[in-house]
Amino acid sequence: MRRTMLYLPGNNPNMLTRGYLFGSDGLVLDLEDAVAMAEKDTARILVRHFLRQGEFGSCEVTVRINGVDTEYWKDDLAAVIPFPALQGIRAPKVDDAATVKIIDEELSIIEEKNGIPVGRTKIFCLLETAKGIWNAYDIASASPRVAAIIPGGEDLTADLKTSRSSEGTELDWARRMLVFAARAAGVDPIDTVFPRVTDDAGLRKETEFIKQLGFEGKSVIHPNQIPIIHNVFNPTEQEIEKALKIVAAAKEAAERGQGAVSVDGRMVDIPVVKRAEYTLVKAGLLEVK
Amino acid sequence: MNTAQAGTLESMDCLVTVSEAAQGAGVKIQIAGSSAARFKSAMEKKAAEVIASMGVKDIDISIQDNGALDIVLGARVEAAVKRLIGGER
Numbered sequence: 001m002r003r004t005m006l007y008l009p010g011n012n013p014n015m016l017t018r019g020y021l022f023g024s025d026g027l028v029l030d031l032e033d034a035v036a037m038a039e040k041d042t043a044r045i046l047v048r049h050f051l052r053q054g055e056f057g058s059c060e061v062t063v064r065i066n067g068v069d070t071e072y073w074k075d076d077l078a079a080v081i082p083f084p085a086l087q088g089i090r091a092p093k094v095d096d097a098a099t100v101k102i103i104d105e106e107l108s109i110i111e112e113k114n115g116i117p118v119g120r121t122k123i124f125c126l127l128e129t130a131k132g133i134w135n136a137y138d139i140a141s142a143s144p145r146v147a148a149i150i151p152g153g154e155d156l157t158a159d160l161k162t163s164r165s166s167e168g169t170e171l172d173w174a175r176r177m178l179v180f181a182a183r184a185a186g187v188d189p190i191d192t193v194f195p196r197v198t199d200d201a202g203l204r205k206e207t208e209f210i211k212q213l214g215f216e217g218k219s220v221i222h223p224n225q226i227p228i229i230h231n232v233f234n235p236t237e238q239e240i241e242k243a244l245k246i247v248a249a250a251k252e253a254a255e256r257g258q259g260a261v262s263v264d265g266r267m268v269d270i271p272v273v274k275r276a277e278y279t280l281v282k283a284g285l286l287e288v289k
Numbered sequence: 290m291n292t293a294q295a296g297t298l299e300s301m302d303c304l305v306t307v308s309e310a311a312q313g314a315g316v317k318i319q320i321a322g323s324s325a326a327r328f329k330s331a332m333e334k335k336a337a338e339v340i341a342s343m344g345v346k347d348i349d350i351s352i353q354d355n356g357a358l359d360i361v362l363g364a365r366v367e368a369a370v371k372r373l374i375g376g377e378r
Contacts, residue, residue, distance in 0.1 A: 012299075013299075013301045013302045013357060013358070013360075013361040014299065014300050014301040014302070017301055017358060017360075017361075041368060041371065041372070042295045042296070042364075042365070042368040045295075045364045045367050045368045045371070046361065046364040046365075046368070048364070049360045049361070049363055049364035049367075050360055050364075052360075053359075053360045054360060
């Protein structure tokens with residue numbers, strides 16, 4: 001599940017120590033924008049020590065590296081890849097499939113050098129430019145390592161030569177495009193952060209909107225945002241009850257050799273069953289198939 | 290005399306200052322701050338371990354602690370030493 005992926009500043013020992021306690025599904029240890037230029041070296045060392053010895057609970061652990069257009073990204077990868085705690089890297093400013101391939105190749109070199117199965121490290125791509133959004137499907141399908149694509153917020157808005165509004169009008173099309181591209185390529189669409197950390201009602205509204213678009217979850221910049229987003233993404237009691245009924249009826253029908261079946265007067269076919277199973281996965285009542 | 294620093298004085302962090310020492314002077318570690326009284330020997334041990342693993346024999350280290358865990362202390366010592374010897378910047 002990737003309902004919430006919490007950013008932790010890579011040079012902040014306090015947040016790196018306590019980050020997993022806030023209950024997000026994933027963590028993003030940030031070596032990029034949250035770290036000042038003069039502290040890139042110390043943050044990289046600190047994050048490496050945490051990956052080696054730190055505590056992350058059941059969180060999916062990723063590191064946001066610096067962009068491939070900087071002098072830092074290869075050192076970032078070399079520092080973090082060797083540790084089993086790391087499940088993926090979040091790559092900023094991915095504009096096209098070629099960027100994914102460059103990172104993929106470098107990951108393979110480092111994995112091989114460290115005796116790690118090649119392909120273990122996943123890539124979470126941040127699409128922060130108009131070009132990146134336009135190339136979303138190519139990016140999402142550029143490597144089997146790609147686990148998710150994520151639209152940028154601030155950078156993308158700047159590239160579009162507009163500004164961020166409370167309604168999110170400027171990101172509307174990019175979000176829809178990103179969901180289509182991700183689903184078509186079989187990767188997760190994960191949303192950008194909600195920047196107004198004290199606006200709970202605004203966060204809830206935006207999360208309801210992006211859930212309806214088809215997003216799998218959202219990036220998070222403040223721990224207080226986690227329960228609100230989980231609350232929106234978690235299935236309701238009624239949804240769970242209905243899903244249980246559908247899955248049970250489908251199982252019974254299959255045992256009797258029947259295809260379609262009716263539940264509460266509604267025809268239940270394969271897509272409905274799949275959706276019900278997905279609801280139960282999100283409720284923690286069914287293992288991911 | 291060359292010196293270098295890494296870390297901060299924020300909560301759960303520490304500020305590590307390292308200075309070059311004359312050949313044969315050995316490793317000298319000074320610790321001050323919130324946990325120094327209770328955890329001094331454990332902190333010295335951790336700092337000495339990191340220094341040894343980096344192959345450094347002569348160095349002065351001063352640690353201003355504000356509740357840094359072992360992991361953080363190790364990382365800050367390593368970063369300060371790397372800055373001193375110019376290995377990573």
